[in-house]
Amino acid sequence: xxxxxxxxxxxxxxxxxxxxxxxxxxxxxxxxxxxxxxxxxxxxxxxxxxxxxxxxxxxxxxxxxxxxxxxxxxxxxxxxxxxxxxxxxxxxxxxxxxxxxxxxxxxxxxxxxxxxxxxxxxxxxxxxxxxxxxxxxxxxxxxxxxxxxxxxxxxxxxxxxxxxxxxxxxxxxxxxxxxxxxx
Numbered sequence: 258x259x260x261x262x263x264x265x266x267x268x269x270x271x272x273x274x275x276x277x278x279x280x281x282x283x284x285x286x287x288x289x290x291x292x293x294x295x296x297x298x299x300x301x302x303x304x305x306x307x308x309x310x311x312x313x314x315x316x317x318x319x320x321x322x323x324x325x326x327x328x329x330x331x332x333x334x335x336x337x338x339x340x341x342x343x344x345x346x347x348x349x350x351x352x353x354x355x356x357x358x359x360x361x362x363x364x365x366x367x368x369x370x371x372x373x374x375x376x377x378x379x380x381x382x383x384x385x386x387x388x389x390x391x392x393x394x395x396x397x398x399x400x401x402x403x404x405x406x407x408x409x410x411x412x413x414x415x416x417x418x419x420x421x422x423x424x425x426x427x428x429x430x431x432x433x434x435x436x437x438x439x440x
Contacts, residue, residue: 259364261282262379263305270316280408294386294410295355295356295380295386296383296385296386296387296402296404296409296411296420297404298355298356299355299409299422300374300405300407300409300422301303301320301403301421302313302353302355302360302362302374302376303372303374303407303409303422303423305353306362306364306372306374307372309394311351311353311362312351312365313348313349313350314349314350314352315349315350315351315432316348316349317347317349317350318346318347318348318349319337319347319361320336320337320339320340321335321337323347323349323363324336324337326350327350327352327361330352330361330373331352331359331361331377331387332359332379332394333377333379333395333415333416333417334415335361335377335414335419336361336414336418336440337361337375338363338375338436338437338438338440339440340365340433340437341438343433343436344367344368345365345366345367345373345433346365346366346367346368346388346417347363347364347365348364348365348366349363350362350363350391351364351366353376353410355376355378358378358379358380358382359378360376360377360378361376361377361378362374362375362377363372366405371423372423372424372426373422373425373430373433374421374422374423375419375421375422375430375437376419376420376422377414377417377420378417378418378421379417380396380417380418381413381418382400382407382411382412382413382418383416384418385402385411386402388400388401388402390402390403391394392399392431394435395439396436397412397413397434398412398413399411399412399431399434399435399438400412401427401431403427407420407422407423407424407425408424408425408426408430409421409422409430409432410422410431410433410434412434412438419437419438420434421433421434421437
């Protein structure tokens with residue numbers, strides 16, 4: 258009587274599938290621990306303001322008074338923009354953290370309750386991820402990033418990077434940033 262011999266499965270397909278799985282898991286783990294970049298941190302902070310998780314610790318409606326109060330709490334000199342002539346009322350400011358860096362924050366609302374947030378943090382615009390929307394105006398370079406429905410406009414202001422963020426149309430956010438940077 259002859260015994261039926263079952264053919265053995267070839268190992269190569271299993272090894273290939275296991276190797277591809279290990280590569281995929283490695284990529285996912287690497288992406289989980291990668292810093293998403295300052296635009297993502299600023300956008301997240303903007304969303305914290307919109308959700309009323311981050312509130313004005315310094316409820317000062319005057320830009321000069323808030324500037325003075327932030328100088329006592331922030332390591333670099335900053336100038337909070339006065340945007341009343343653009344119909345944006347200053348609600349106040351706070352100190353926040355962006356990607357492990359302290360940041361000064363000012364919160365503005367229009368009479369239609371449009372939210373506008375100004376950030377300043379110690380750094381260089383050269384640290385920002387690349388964007389196809391870089392604009393030169395009045396001797397200054399602006400870096401326009403878009404995250405979900407928000408527009409973020411960054412510029413260098415001495416030792417700090419400043420940014421205006423809003424869900425308003427991009428060109429309107431850029432015009433507000435020009436006004437803020439000129440102060």
